[in-house]
Amino acid sequence: MKAKELADGVKGKSAAVIGCGGLGGWTAEMLARAALRKLVVCDGDVFTLSNGNRQLYCTQSTLNRNKAEVAAEKIRDIGLTDEVKAYGVFVTKENVKEIVEGVDVVFDCCDNVDTRLMIEEYCGEADILLVHGAINDVYGQVTVVYPRDNTLKKLYSHGAETTETTIACVPAFVASLQVALGMKALCGEGEKSLFVADVIDGTIDKLGE
Amino acid sequence: MVKVKFFGLLRLDLKTSEKLLEAGSVRELIGVLAKDIGQEPYNEKKLKEHVIFVNGKNIVDLKMFRTKLKDGDVVSFMSPVSGG
Numbered sequence: 222m223k224a225k226e227l228a229d230g231v232k233g234k235s236a237a238v239i240g241c242g243g244l245g246g247w248t249a250e251m252l253a254r255a256a257l258r259k260l261v262v263c264d265g266d267v268f269t270l271s272n273g274n275r276q277l278y279c280t281q282s283t284l285n286r287n288k289a290e291v292a293a294e295k296i297r298d299i300g301l302t303d304e305v306k307a308y309g310v311f312v313t314k315e316n317v318k319e320i321v322e323g324v325d326v327v328f329d330c331c332d333n334v335d336t337r338l339m340i341e342e343y344c345g346e347a348d349i350l351l352v353h354g355a356i357n358d359v360y361g362q363v364t365v366v367y368p369r370d371n372t373l374k375k376l377y378s379h380g381a382e383t384t385e386t387t388i389a390c391v392p393a394f395v396a397s398l399q400v401a402l403g404m405k406a407l408c409g410e411g412e413k414s415l416f417v418a419d420v421i422d423g424t425i426d427k428l429g430e
Numbered sequence: 431m432v433k434v435k436f437f438g439l440l441r442l443d444l445k446t447s448e449k450l451l452e453a454g455s456v457r458e459l460i461g462v463l464a465k466d467i468g469q470e471p472y473n474e475k476k477l478k479e480h481v482i483f484v485n486g487k488n489i490v491d492l493k494m495f496r497t498k499l500k501d502g503d504v505v506s507f508m509s510p511v512s513g514g
Contacts, residue, residue, distance in 0.1 A: 332514035357511030379479035381512035382439045
């Protein structure tokens with residue numbers, strides 16, 4: 222697909238970004254420039270000094286401020302999204318419906334397996350497209366989850382690997398892939414492969430269907 | 431020979447992206463691979479905790495560790511991550 226087809230294809234669509242830290246900040250920024258009708262951002266956390274090495278919206282002026290509130294301000298300032306809504310809370314089983322209700326796609330940019338599985342289950346029940354992204358060290362994974370495919374349940378059957386830290390180019394790279402696949406899926410051209418990106422090797426491999 | 435491909439932390443730790451090994455099933459391959467690697471934490475138990483694809487299909491959708499392998503098959507070991 223060409224860029225114009227993708228840009229035209231997402232006009233009038235709405236999305237929710239769950240988690241506005243490393244991946245979520247970059248994802249929100251790129252979606253803000255895709256000129257969607259509505260963009261919802263959600264995160265209960267505040268920016269701290271340790272976020273500065275990789276999180277786009279963490280600056281001296283945003284320290285100690287809620288990540289979703291800051292992201293919403295940036296998106297409004299970009300000025301291409303008709304409606305921007307911020308939820309300064311962590312997504313839970315109790316509030317997920319209110320947060321993602323009515324959106325065409327949810328971007329999973331969370332930082333823990335339990336929340337990711339809960340979101341997958343809800344999106345399955347509510348028939349909402351889910352675009353999953355996750356990072357660790359110098360690599361990351363992205364996949365489009367179609368309702369009731371339980372892709373993440375299979376993926377995380379033994380938990381997840383973690384090392385100490387990452388660097389800014391990793392969430393930026395993986396978020397780019399996440400937004401690209403999300404836009405493609407919104408245009409009806411989605412695929413179910415698991416994309417594994419190794420930022421330092423400069424490789425993206427497709428596993429699965 | 432089976433082509434074994436590594437992704438994620440396993441690839442970083444082994445400092446290689448693939449190996450060619452001989453095995454008739456995923457279970458046998460895990461034993462051969464653990465011996466070939468010969469370093470902790472990559473024993474058989476740890477390798478079994480990876481997401482394993484045979485020719486692009488998750489073994490969860492095949493016969494798990496009983497999935498048969500033949501010459502030319504591609505087996506991918508991937509450790510899922512959850513940072514955001």
